[in-house]
Amino acid sequence: MASSSPFPQVDFCIALLGSGGVGKTSLLKTFLGQTFDEDHLPTVDDYYVHTLLVDGRHFTICFVDTAGSYSFPVMRKLALTMSHGFIVVYALDDMRSFVEATSIMDQISELKGKGLDSVPVVLVGNKLDIDMSNRKVSPQKAHEAFATLCRLEGQYLETSVKTNWRVEKAFSEVIGTLIYKAKAKERQTWKARLSRRKKRLAKRRKFKETENHGECNLM
Ligand SMILES: Nc1nc2c(ncn2[C@@H]2O[C@H](COP(=O)(O)OP(=O)(O)O)[C@@H](O)[C@H]2O)c(=O)[nH]1
Ligand SMILES: [Mg+2]
Numbered sequence: 001m002a003s004s005s006p007f008p009q010v011d012f013c014i015a016l017l018g019s020g021g022v023g024k025t026s027l028l029k030t031f032l033g034q035t036f037d038e039d040h041l042p043t044v045d046d047y048y049v050h051t052l053l054v055d056g057r058h059f060t061i062c063f064v065d066t067a068g069s070y071s072f073p074v075m076r077k078l079a080l081t082m083s084h085g086f087i088v089v090y091a092l093d094d095m096r097s098f099v100e101a102t103s104i105m106d107q108i109s110e111l112k113g114k115g116l117d118s119v120p121v122v123l124v125g126n127k128l129d130i131d132m133s134n135r136k137v138s139p140q141k142a143h144e145a146f147a148t149l150c151r152l153e154g155q156y157l158e159t160s161v162k163t164n165w166r167v168e169k170a171f172s173e174v175i176g177t178l179i180y181k182a183k184a185k186e187r188q189t190w191k192a193r194l195s196r197r198k199k200r201l202a203k204r205r206k207f208k209e210t211e212n213h214g215e216c217n218l219m
Contacts, residue, residue, distance in 0.1 A: 010049060012178045014171075015064040015079040017104050018089035019097040023126040026161040027089065028065050031171050045075045054179055061175065080111055085120040085174040091127045092158065095136040098125075102145045109149050118153040120177035124170050128160040153177060 016024040025046075029035075032050060046065040051058050064079045088104050090097035101123060112119040123146050125137060139158065146156045155173060159166040 009060065010062040011059045011182065012085060012175075013062045013064060013083040014085045014087065014174055014178075015066060015083035016087045016089060017066050017076070017079065017101075018124075019091075019094070019100045020067065022089045022091040022094065022097045023159075023161050024087075024089050025065055027087070027124070027126065027159065027167055027170065028063055030161050030164060030167045032063075045079065052175065054175075059175075059179060080107060085178050087122050087124055087170055087174060089124045089126050090137070092125045093127055093130050093134040093136055098137045098142070098145075105145070105149050120174045120181075121149075121154040122170050122173050123154070123156045125156070125158040126161060128158045128165060129162045
């Protein structure tokens with residue numbers, strides 16, 4: 001049946017968060033097959049709907065490319081609330097963007113980490129191609145920051161969009177976890193359905209047996 005909603009049905013939403021200028025739009029565009037752009041055009045909030053074929057099944061994913069920093073706090077909150085997985089980006093040559101990224105991870109943990117289900121998050125240190133003398137955050141510091149947020153499921157990765165290094169991995173980590181969780185949920189639903197059906201059949205059988213023994217007392 002055709003949907004009356006103007007929006008396509010999506011399986012998951014993944015938000016890219018982080019300060020302005022760290023490479024969120026570049027990461028997403030490169031993942032979606034567009035070429036790397038040296039120019040920085042500040043993003044408002046962009047939504048990309050993309051279909052992926054995994055194990056013979058199509059998954060529709062909405063990517064939310066958010067504006068950096070505090071420019072649009074309401075939009076930021078909306079992206080946090082509506083998304084199922086997160087890619088939090090900072091630039092390796094920018095300490096402020098790292099501090100901002102840890103604060104964003106705190107917010108995600110606060111908002112999403114209270115349920116039983118953990119939330120897939122990848123923390124990305126981008127611009128690995130820069131001169132290492134300009135590096136402001138050590139890998140150790142970043143790993144430590146990630147480890148303190150134990151309710152978040154995921155990992156820390158260093159990428160370079162410029163040299164197309166580990167861009168795909170940043171996305172496949174989050175997407176892979178979401179698909180795994182969706183399949184596990186489906187399996188659980190089927191198991192529960194099967195068990196309900198078995199119970200119903202057993203009840204019916206018991207009722208028939210009682211009826212055959214002439215002990216049925218229904219009117
Ligand atoms: N050297 C380098 N520059 C990058 C990299 N990724 C993005 N940039 C540049 O950083 C600037 C900001 O990128 P953009 O994707 O617009 O950042 P956003 O504001 O976080 O979406 C642009 O000039 C990009 O060309 C990278 O891996 N290495
Ligand atoms: Mg952008």
